[in-house]
Amino acid sequence: MGASIIRNFPSWSIMLCLFSGIVSSVLKKRGARLVNTILLLSVSVMSGALLIFTWNSGVAYTYQMGNFPAPWGNELRFTCLEAAIALFFCIIMFLSLFGGNEHLNAEVEGRKHNLYYVLTDLLLASLLALLYTNDMFTAYVFVEINTIAACGLIMVRQVGRTIEAAVRYMIMSLLGSGLLLMGICMLYDMTGQLLMTQMHDSVVQIMATGDYHVPMTVAVCIITVGLAIKSALFPFHAWLPDAYGYSTVGSSAMLSSLVSKGYIFLLIKIIYRVIGFEAYHDTKIIHVLFIFGLCGMIFGSVSAIKENDIRRMIAFSSVAQIGYIYMGFGLGTFAGMSASIFHIFSHAASKSLLFIAAIGLTDVSGGSRKFSDLTGAGYRHKIAGVAFTVGSLSMVGIPLFPGFISKILFAQASIQNHGKMLPALIVLAISTILNAIYFLKTVIRLYTPVENSEYTVARAKEHKGYTLALILFIIINLAIGTCSEYLVNVINGGLLNEIAEGGKSLLNLLQTTLPA
Amino acid sequence: MKANKNYEKTTAFKFFRWMKGTKDPYVGEVEMKPQPHHEVPEETIQERMKEKSELLDAVYDVKTNKKVKAFTRIYRTIAIIFCLILTASLVAVVSFLPKTGDPTTPANSSEVAERYNSSALEETGAVNTVTGMILTYRAFDTFGETNVLFIATICVMISLMLEEKVAEREEERRLARHPEHKDPILQLAAKFLVPIIVVFGIYIILNGQNSPGGGFSGGAILGAGLILYANAFGIKDTGRFFNEKVYAVCKVTALCMYGLIGLYYYTCGANGINNHIPFGIPGAILSGGIILPIDICVGIEVACTMYAFYALFKRGSL
Numbered sequence: 005m006g007a008s009i010i011r012n013f014p015s016w017s018i019m020l021c022l023f024s025g026i027v028s029s030v031l032k033k034r035g036a037r038l039v040n041t042i043l044l045l046s047v048s049v050m051s052g053a054l055l056i057f058t059w060n061s062g063v064a065y066t067y068q069m070g071n072f073p074a075p076w077g078n079e080l081r082f083t084c085l086e087a088a089i090a091l092f093f094c095i096i097m098f099l100s101l102f103g104g105n106e107h108l109n110a111e112v113e114g115r116k117h118n119l120y121y122v123l124t125d126l127l128l129a130s131l132l133a134l135l136y137t138n139d140m141f142t143a144y145v146f147v148e149i150n151t152i153a154a155c156g157l158i159m160v161r162q163v164g165r166t167i168e169a170a171v172r173y174m175i176m177s178l179l180g181s182g183l184l185l186m187g188i189c190m191l192y193d194m195t196g197q198l199l200m201t202q203m204h205d206s207v208v209q210i211m212a213t214g215d216y217h218v219p220m221t222v223a224v225c226i227i228t229v230g231l232a233i234k235s236a237l238f239p240f241h242a243w244l245p246d247a248y249g250y251s252t253v254g255s256s257a258m259l260s261s262l263v264s265k266g267y268i269f270l271l272i273k274i275i276y277r278v279i280g281f282e283a284y285h286d287t288k289i290i291h292v293l294f295i296f297g298l299c300g301m302i303f304g305s306v307s308a309i310k311e312n313d314i315r316r317m318i319a320f321s322s323v324a325q326i327g328y329i330y331m332g333f334g335l336g337t338f339a340g341m342s343a344s345i346f347h348i349f350s351h352a353a354s355k356s357l358l359f360i361a362a363i364g365l366t367d368v369s370g371g372s373r374k375f376s377d378l379t380g381a382g383y384r385h386k387i388a389g390v391a392f393t394v395g396s397l398s399m400v401g402i403p404l405f406p407g408f409i410s411k412i413l414f415a416q417a418s419i420q421n422h423g424k425m426l427p428a429l430i431v432l433a434i435s436t437i438l439n440a441i442y443f444l445k446t447v448i449r450l451y452t453p454v455e456n457s458e459y460t461v462a463r464a465k466e467h468k469g470y471t472l473a474l475i476l477f478i479i480i481n482l483a484i485g486t487c488s489e490y491l492v493n494v495i496n497g498g499l500l501n502e503i504a505e506g507g508k509s510l511l512n513l514l515q516t517t518l519p520a
Numbered sequence: 521m522k523a524n525k526n527y528e529k530t531t532a533f534k535f536f537r538w539m540k541g542t543k544d545p546y547v548g549e550v551e552m553k554p555q556p557h558h559e560v561p562e563e564t565i566q567e568r569m570k571e572k573s574e575l576l577d578a579v580y581d582v583k584t585n586k587k588v589k590a591f592t593r594i595y596r597t598i599a600i601i602f603c604l605i606l607t608a609s610l611v612a613v614v615s616f617l618p619k620t621g622d623p624t625t626p627a628n629s630s631e632v633a634e635r636y637n638s639s640a641l642e643e644t645g646a647v648n649t650v651t652g653m654i655l656t657y658r659a660f661d662t663f664g665e666t667n668v669l670f671i672a673t674i675c676v677m678i679s680l681m682l683e684e685k686v687a688e689r690e691e692e693r694r695l696a697r698h699p700e701h702k703d704p705i706l707q708l709a710a711k712f713l714v715p716i717i718v719v720f721g722i723y724i725i726l727n728g729q730n731s732p733g734g735g736f737s738g739g740a741i742l743g744a745g746l747i748l749y750a751n752a753f754g755i756k757d758t759g760r761f762f763n764e765k766v767y768a769v770c771k772v773t774a775l776c777m778y779g780l781i782g783l784y785y786y787t788c789g790a791n792g793i794n795n796h797i798p799f800g801i802p803g804a805i806l807s808g809g810i811i812l813p814i815d816i817c818v819g820i821e822v823a824c825t826m827y828a829f830y831a832l833f834k835r836g837s838l
Contacts, residue, residue, distance in 0.1 A: 012787060019783050022667055026775040029674065030768045069660045070789040072643070075632050077789070078660040115683060119674050126671050133664070145664035149671055156675040167679070186610070193617050196630025206626065218616045222609075386539055464539070 010057045011065055013050040014080050014136040017090070020047065021129030028122045036118035040101070040125060047128065048094040055087035059494065064501040066138065066201075075202045081138035081277075085345070085498020088491070089269065092349060093131055095480065096261050096356050097124065103360035103473035104254025111161040111252045120160050127153040127258070131266045138200050140188045140278070143270055147184060151177045151234070154263045157255040158247050169246035176233055176243045180267075183230030190223035191278070200277040211283055224279055224287050231271040232293070235264040237330050238300030241323045245307075248319035253363040256315070260322050260359065261352035268329055268348060272341065275333075276502040285336045294334020294424060298431045300327025305438035313373045314366065317442060318358050321399060324435060325351045331428060332414055335421050338499065343413035345495045346488070350398065350406030353484055357477040358395035364388030364470060365450065368462050375449055382450035385462040389450050391474040396443035398481055401436050406484040411436065413492070645799030645808040646729035655734075655811045656785075663782045666818055669825045670775060676829060682836035690836060700754060710752035717745035725819035729808035735818025742819060743826025750827070755835050764838040767824055774820035781810050781817075 024043040028036040058065070062084070069078035101108075101124065112120055126149055133146035154177070159170035192198060194216050195206035210216055233240040248256045275284045284290065304323030311317040325347070332344030362373075368384040369377040382389030398405035411432065418428035464471045484491060527533055537543050582588055618625035627633065636653050646652030654662045682690065721742035728734030750758040788795050800807030831838050 008791065012790065015786050015790065016783075019779060019786075022663070023776065023779050025667075026670065026772055026779065029670075030772050068790045069786045070656065071785070071795055072657050072789070075630075076635055077657050113683070115681065116678055119678050122674050123671070126667065126674075129667075139661070141658070142661050142664065145661050145668065148668050149664065152668065152671045152675055156671070156678055159675075160678055162679070190613070190617065193625070193627050196626035196628070196632060198632075206630075216616060219613050222613045 007057065010053055011067060013054045014082050014086075014090075014132070015067060015069060017047045017050050018129055018132045018136065021125050021132060025122045025125035025129065028118050028125060031118050033114070033117035036121035040121045041098070043125060044094050044098040044101075044128070047132070048091055048098070051087050051091035051094060054082070055084060055091055055494075058082065058084040058087050059497070062497060062501075067136075074199055075197060078142055079138040079199055079201075080136040081201075082136050083498040083501040084494050085501075086135045088494045088498070089348075090132055090135055092352070093135075093262055093265075094128070096352055097128060097258055099473045099476055099480075100254050100257035100261070100356050100360065103470055103477070104252060104257060104363070105469055106467065107253050107363060113162070116160065119156075123153045123156045123160070124258070127157070127263070131262060134266045134270050138277070139198055140191065140200060140203065140274075141198050143273075144181075144185055144188055147181055147234075147267070147270070150263060150266060151181060154259055157259060158251040160255065161250070161252040163250070165246060165250045169243070169250055172243040173247045176240065180230040180233035180240075183226045183233070187223045187227035187230060190219050190226075194219060194223075200273065203278050204280060207279060207283070211280075221287055224284065225289050227274060228271065228289050228293065231267045231274075232296070232330070235267040235271075236323060236326055237293075238296045238303060238323060238327055241300070241304070241326075244323060245311075245316045245319040248322065248359075249313065249316040253359055256319075257356035257359040260319070261356040264322075264326060265348045265352055268326075268344075271333075272345070273502075276499070281341075281503070290334055290336050292334075293330045294336075294428075297327045297329070297331030297334050298427060300324060301331060301431055301435040302327075302438070305435055305442065309438065309442045311442075312375060314362050314375065314378060314446065315359070315373055317446070318355070318362060321358075321439070321442070322351075322355060324439070325355065325399075328410070328414065328435075331431075332417065335417050335424055335428065337417055337420050338503070339413070339417035339420055342492065342495050342499055343410060343417045345499070346413055346492060347410040349491060350410045350484055353406055353477070353481050354395045354398040357391055357474070357481060358399070360470075360477065361388045361391035361395060361474060364462065364467070364474070365392060368459055370459055375446070378446075379449055379452050380454040381459075382447075383453065383461075384459055387464055387471050387474050388462075391478055392450060393447050394478050394481055396447050398485065400440045400443050404482065404485050406481055406488070409485060409488040409492075641802055644811065645802060646811050647802050648729055648731060648734070650732075651728045651734045651811060651815070652808070655814050656809070659782055659785060659810075659814075662814075662818075663778060666775065666778060666821055669821060670771070673825050673828050676832050680832040680836055684837065687835060687837040702754070703752070706752045710748050714745050714749045714752075717741060717748065721745060721819070721823070725815050726805050726812070728815040729811045730803055730805075735815040736822055738815070739819035739822025740826060742823035743830075746823065746827040747830045750830065750834075755831055759838075762827065767828060767838050770820050771824045774817040774824070778814055778817035778821075781814055785810055 020043060024039050028039050031039065064081060064083045066074070067080040067082070068074070069080060071077070108117070108120065130146040130150040130153060134143060134150065137143050137146070151174070155170050155174050158173055159166050188198075191203060191207075194210060195203050197203040197206055207220070210220060236244045248260050251259070275281060279287075301324050304320055304325075304327055308317045308320035308324070311320055329344045329347050329351070332340040332347065334340070364385045365378055365381040365388050366373050368388075369381050372378070382392070394405065398407040401407045401411040414432060415429060418425050418432070421428075578585060579588065582592070618627070623629065636649060636657065640649040640652045640657075641647060644652035644656040646656075721738045721744075723738075724733035724741060725735055725738030728738065746758065746762060785795065787793075795809070797809045799809050802808075806812065828838060
């Protein structure tokens, strides 16, 4: 009985998010915040229960949305991986909102506070739907909700630069959505199916007969490019620094750690469930992803080094980290994919921590984001200084922190691919050094003593919520860094489920890549 | 209890002292030199500012700066060429796709299309297969789509909604500049047309399961009727029966109803519980199971969205 109730949780958590968003639109600020908190806690509990349930059973479940079974009606599909990501997203969103709350009060007009919570509720709904859905068109609908919610989160702080950033984000993001929609239409035209599993069967048939070779390749390419634009892969990252750098801090943390990751996870699902990993590998687009990933790792870091604004620097660092994730895709091995998914976790945890910590540091420097004013800020705001250091060490890849584990996993994965091993390892090393240059430079500056500073010192007692959020963030980072084995097991378990059902042909590939 | 001197040697004491910031950890421990303070002469600052402004002038002087001109021209040409190539290649790809309208194409002959065509009436109770398809077979998508409209209004509200007092002041200022001129022709036409449009909209919503139409199109017609009324008689007059409170109540009730029906439908369907909403006689207004109530909810939501967009763009509040 319990098990059959738990299987309803994905559907219920999506619906609960949508309901909370709808109700919050007529509530006052406090009510909306309360609804949001209850929502995040209850979805976390549901996702946690789902994680335990799916982990113990170790298989994938499908959930029929409505009276009609798979090829005719909508469907959700989930394994332990989806549940783990959902739980993690809820926690990160909760802490980001918690840590950014003080600034939210100052930066958003009074009447629009509840609308902010409507946006976050719907953002969570769309992220969960992107994680759980097994239907291409449902995925597209929720991509739309995700895009509009992200735009709103950027421009909810109504100053010139955020509005400009939101317009830029919207244009680029709509281009991405358009390409994704065109790709889905082409796939539908060739297969006559919209559900991922059924579409995969048709795609395998089409690939075997060799019909529609051109449109199939193009569809795969434009879906990939569309989602890459939306998740800010290197040449398409122009919208990112302004969007992350000027929006209110809770939004920055959520955008960098959750929104782009939702699209990346959708791409992973399309690769595994619709196209098939091997077929995707054969389209050569994987090499393009690999090269752009490598470029992103270098150029993102170079731009970050040049930046004189701490929040824009962190934003540019995201470009580099997204580059890592796509580089893992480009390796074309199971281990590479698993490393990419691990990096989704580690980057989300560290980057949101960095954004939240940076705002505390700029607050004790007269609101300035310039490095010359930030000198010694680590002494003026102790906990924010420590938190920023933790985030930086994780990004650079120091042991005990999540960034180290993802770099190790990437290096291990690249060794298994003979052609790409050398460039991947070399760029990984260069990128680590570049990361160290700008992050450690910042940390050293934060802890450079200044005489007779004119800025005030922040006390933890005055910022209780903020301090608590930072401490919890640090704990999460350390937990991912030290107990990575469990997380890697969950990721591999989830991916294996995809492979075992997504095409038996992959088992050979698996045996060559996974140690017995 | 440790004596104070002993306590001062412990790590805990040092940690709390560091937290409080009473003692700088470097003072007396590390030899340190503060960064030398170097004075920038006033002249240099002036010169730098002048250089900066000159640079900006040169960069943004589009009319005479030849480099900027050339760059803009090259940029635009490349962009146009790129777009043309992209368009051409996408059109070329379409020619490889199955022919539109051919009954043997995968999209037209797959099991999905066949089932929708052959048994939609008996399975959903809707004569109009399209409505039956989007509101029962793919109910989840359509709920998502309705939420897209909802979140779009929220975003427009964030960027356009003014505080109540500001909105009133703006309105007064606008009226002072252009006194509102009520057009008798428009008002007379609206008096005749609005009731007909509203009835037509309601008809389309209620007959969604039987004839082309449904919540989305009917709601758009209702919204158009409201906008026509507001245009003829002013938003203030419309506010007598459709103000922010009515709007909020309508929108939230409609969306929540839709959500509840959806939740009931998904949960029942997935857990194998029988669906107790009767289909009725096909072709009658009260038929189609969950389709009719969902159509009404969607219609209200779409009408509200249309009118809210109009009012927000026109006046900055509802």
